[in-house]
Amino acid sequence: MFKVFIDGREGTTGLRITERIGSREEIALLVLSEENRKDPAARREMINESDITFLCLPDDAARESVSLCDNPDTVIIDASTAHRTVDGWAYGFPELSAQHRQNIAKGKRIAVPGCHASGFVSLVYPLVAAGILPTDYPLSCFSVTGYSGGGKKMIAQYEAEGETSLISPRQYATGQNHKHLKEMKHITGIDCLPVFSPIVSSFYSGMEVTVPIHMSLLGNVKPCDIADAFADRYKNSRFVRFVGYSEENEFLASDKLSGRDCMEISVYGNSDRIILVSRFDNLGKGASGAAVQCMNIALGLSEETGLVL
Secondary structure (H helix, E strand, O other): OEEEEEEOOOOHHHHHHHHHHOOOOOEEEEOOOOOOOOOHHHHHHHHHHOOEEEEOOOHHHHHHHHHOOOOOOOEEEEOOOOOOOOOOOEEOOHHHOHHHHHHHHHOOEEEOOOHHHHHHHHHHHHHHHOOOOOOOOOOEEEEEEEHHHHHHHHHHHHOOOOOOOOOOOEEOOOOOOOOOHHHHHHHHOOOOOOEEEEEEEOOOOOEEEEEEEEHHHHOOOOHHHHHHHHHHHOOOOOOEEEEEEEOOOOOOOOOOOOOOOOEEEEEEEOOOEEEEEEEEOOOHHHHHHHHHHHHHHHOOOOOOOOOOO
16 A cells, blocks of 8 residues: 645645545545645645645645655655756656656656646657757746636636626736746757746636747748658657648547546648647646656556556
8 A cells, every 4th residue: 555645635726636636546645634724834734645646735734744754765756846847856747758757757756747837848849859949949928727716716717607707718827927837948948938828718617828830930841841840859758649740721629638647749720820729628637647747656556557548
């Protein structure tokens, strides 16, 4: 039996992790009473007793929880923003490279990617790594997400009886200060932060991240070269699938993969301009699903255990 503690299990991500692992026979969940769940001494005891501790907390609280860990064998998987660009922390997207997977398998500190960042990184990292996309390319990113990404408060707002003012999609973080921007730049190795336009809409879960590309800025690169790079990067992955390149006009539903823990990559456009598209569930591969996948890898289990592909 593996002992698992979820610090912050009352939040959206914590609840979803609990749903995914709570009935697994090889997992023993360590649970604090309601009166002790914020007590540092009680949390310290649970963290150090565990094989795996998930942190589903605000950034400062996540840093505090890490400071409470004295057990060198405890693996901490942090779902907050606090450690995604910190040295010594594995970035929890194993499909990016063999080294990323190895870091998750062997590391004791794992940072779960942000939801918007997961889509951006899945599209940009392979092209930069292949030498197709220059690091100084002026990138922009457009992302549509379900309202569950805003946590309990936003979910309650959208699901309030009689609520009609939130039907229209809403763009936010218009000051270009979204907390995922630092991660998007750091992980992909690009020179500048992308121009980022996140939008929340009136569906529960699902995410569609789009990165536009002007082919004339890539020299002799063709859309088929970009498609080949994605096909090669993700050819052995069950979680991230490249579904192809198309010049046809299509309707792309942002919630296509709602309730699942996988991701689909696609390319659309023509020889002048293309769009790179990543679709997944903001609560799945964009949050708790990715966290559980990392746990499975860290414990040496089949990585899809308890997940829906």
